[in-house]
Amino acid sequence: MRETKEKNLILCDNCGVKAAREIKRPQVLGRGAKMIVVDNVPVIACKNCGENYMTSKTMHKLDDIRIKQKKEKSERKIAVAEFA
Numbered sequence: 001m002r003e004t005k006e007k008n009l010i011l012c013d014n015c016g017v018k019a020a021r022e023i024k025r026p027q028v029l030g031r032g033a034k035m036i037v038v039d040n041v042p043v044i045a046c047k048n049c050g051e052n053y054m055t056s057k058t059m060h061k062l063d064d065i066r067i068k069q070k071k072e073k074s075e076r077k078i079a080v081a082e083f084a
């Protein structure tokens with residue numbers, strides 16, 4: 001048996017097994033001209049069921065970012081926002 005170094009495993013909301021961990025990755029919001037990319041979004045990735053999902057807290061934050069982004073009329077086709 002190999003001792004895992006991953007002490008930060010969290011309980012997966014999907015399968016209920018403590019095999020998930022938080023990873024940071026870019027998320028694409030919206031589509032077309034309204035599409036924005038948000039960097040460093042925490043995503044829960046489960047090794048047991050293979051599910052990748054965001055917590056509701058993260059979703060709310062992404063909504064806020066998207067609303068803010070709409071207000072600032074960007075000339076760019078793809079706007080990039082930091083998850084901060």
Ligand SMILES: [Zn+2]
Pocket residue numbers: 012013014015016017019020046047048049050051
């Ligand atoms: Zn799972």
